[in-house]
Amino acid sequence: MINAMLRREWLLLWRRPQDMLQPITLLLLLILVFPMALDLTQFSLPSLGWPVLLNAVLLSLLLGMEQLFAEDQRTGYLDQVRMSYGLYAYVLIKLVCHWLRVWLPLVVVLPLVIFFYQMPLSALPVLLLALSLASAAVVVFAAFAAALTLGLARAGMLMALLVLPLLVPVLVFAAATGQAVLMVEPWQGAILWLAAITCLAWSLLPWAISSVLELANH
Amino acid sequence: MILQAVNLALRFDDWQLWRGLSFTIAQAELVHLRAANGRGKTSLLRGLMGLNHWLEGDVRWAVDMQAEEDFAAKVLFVGHKTPLASELSVLENLQLLQGLRGQVSSQQQLAATLQDIGLQGFADMPAKWLSAGQSRRLVLSQCDLPSLRFWCFDEPFVALDKMYVEWLVAKIQAFQLSGGAVLFTSHQEIPGLAARELYLD
Numbered sequence: 285m286i287n288a289m290l291r292r293e294w295l296l297l298w299r300r301p302q303d304m305l306q307p308i309t310l311l312l313l314l315i316l317v318f319p320m321a322l323d324l325t326q327f328s329l330p331s332l333g334w335p336v337l338l339n340a341v342l343l344s345l346l347l348g349m350e351q352l353f354a355e356d357q358r359t360g361y362l363d364q365v366r367m368s369y370g371l372y373a374y375v376l377i378k379l380v381c382h383w384l385r386v387w388l389p390l391v392v393v394l395p396l397v398i399f400f401y402q403m404p405l406s407a408l409p410v411l412l413l414a415l416s417l418a419s420a421a422v423v424v425f426a427a428f429a430a431a432l433t434l435g436l437a438r439a440g441m442l443m444a445l446l447v448l449p450l451l452v453p454v455l456v457f458a459a460a461t462g463q464a465v466l467m468v469e470p471w472q473g474a475i476l477w478l479a480a481i482t483c484l485a486w487s488l489l490p491w492a493i494s495s496v497l498e499l500a501n502h
Numbered sequence: 503m504i505l506q507a508v509n510l511a512l513r514f515d516d517w518q519l520w521r522g523l524s525f526t527i528a529q530a531e532l533v534h535l536r537a538a539n540g541r542g543k544t545s546l547l548r549g550l551m552g553l554n555h556w557l558e559g560d561v562r563w564a565v566d567m568q569a570e571e572d573f574a575a576k577v578l579f580v581g582h583k584t585p586l587a588s589e590l591s592v593l594e595n596l597q598l599l600q601g602l603r604g605q606v607s608s609q610q611q612l613a614a615t616l617q618d619i620g621l622q623g624f625a626d627m628p629a630k631w632l633s634a635g636q637s638r639r640l641v642l643s644q645c646d647l648p649s650l651r652f653w654c655f656d657e658p659f660v661a662l663d664k665m666y667v668e669w670l671v672a673k674i675q676a677f678q679l680s681g682g683a684v685l686f687t688s689h690q691e692i693p694g695l696a697a698r699e700l701y702l703d
Contacts, residue, residue, distance in 0.1 A: 285574070285601060285602055285603075287601060288597070289602070291594075291597075292587060292590070295589075295590055296587060296590065299589035300589055355588075358583070359583055359585045359586060359587075360581055360582075360583030360584065361587070363548075363553050363579070363581065363583075364579075364585045364599075364602055365602070367551055367552065367573065367577070367579060369602070370570070501553065502553070502554055
């Protein structure tokens with residue numbers, strides 16, 4: 285049963301390329317447009333790249349996220365899952381596949397951001413690790429909000445209101461990691477905090493999401 | 503006995519639909535659930551499947567159907583909705599529906615199933631291109647899984663053409679002969695089905 289659920293989400297990951305391309309297109313646009321509004325005699329481009337990227341990740345990953353469980357509820361697939369294996373495995377599989385959907389394009393985009401904003405290439409490994417942890421946290425928090433707002437019309441705005449405050453610690457520690465790497469200072473402390481938040485969210489929130497989905501379908 | 507419902511009551515918001523509903527479904531029994539629109543037929547079926555909570559009352563299943571994995575393998579629920587993934591092909595959807603019940607079929611078996619529901623040649627087509635009747639046939643094709651003992655169908659004949667109504671009637675009759683029980687709703691009289699009628703009122 286797990287195999288069937290895993291195969292379904294894996295196939296859908298590749299059969300819906302628009303879901304993968306839309307957020308990353310918005311992200312690229314935000315990153316490219318942002319410096320055009322700045323007076324670059326007063327700001328240094330390399331110090332802006334990482335904060336801009338993080339904010340763009342926060343906003344673009346929320347795009348369309350309210351649809352994460354909507355179709356499965358509409359088609360009655362959630363009911364079938366509840367009658368067979370239960371929702372926890374489904375939620376975990378869904379989250380991992382959705383994280384891959386947003387993470388794979390980010391891996392491609394990060395070197396471009398480093399190039400556009402003239403950041404040192406040596407920062408790439410740590411930034412990639414921080415970006416992976418931050419995006420994983422964003423996905424699980426946003427999925428929680430998507431489950432809470434399931435069935436509401438125009439849930440996107442409400443979702444952003446619910447999620448963005450919860451993501452402030454993620455943003456702060458991810459930003460601190462990048463800042464420390466770029467200043468060639470010790471960055472391990474900040475990234476450990478970031479990893480702790482992400483691990484905590486991934487260990488607790490899938491339970492909460494499956495309970496909320498259970499309630500939403502009664 | 504397949505299931506025994508004891509003293510069920512259902513409320514929708516502040517509106518009491520019914521209470522004190524008790525019935526038993528035995529092996530090889532065919533039960534036609536009847537009621538006017540909005541009287542809670544779908545809610546009753548969903549409740550039996552464990553998808554809704556009762557206000558009061560209890561549903562007792564046969565001893566060998568109580569465990570979670572037994573329930574998935576032995577009980578088939580087909581509701582109004584068709585749980586297909588629109589971007590996946592007909593064949594993939596069929597495999598996934600069966601996989602969700604813990605069943606893996608060989609390629610020959612899958613081809614035979616598609617032949618049976620008249621979708622041979624559509625195996626690689628995305629499910630979103632299927633008509634309503636074709637989607638329903640694809641979902642109903644799960645009824646051939648050998649482990650099943652109880653079918654719970656919410657308006658199974660909707661969208662089916664005449665030929666496939668007869669096809670489904672034949673399936674139900676064969677299932678009944680093998681000892682399976684069926685609970686279904688329908689507003690139409692279905693010729694050929696001698697069912698006990700259960701009224702919700």
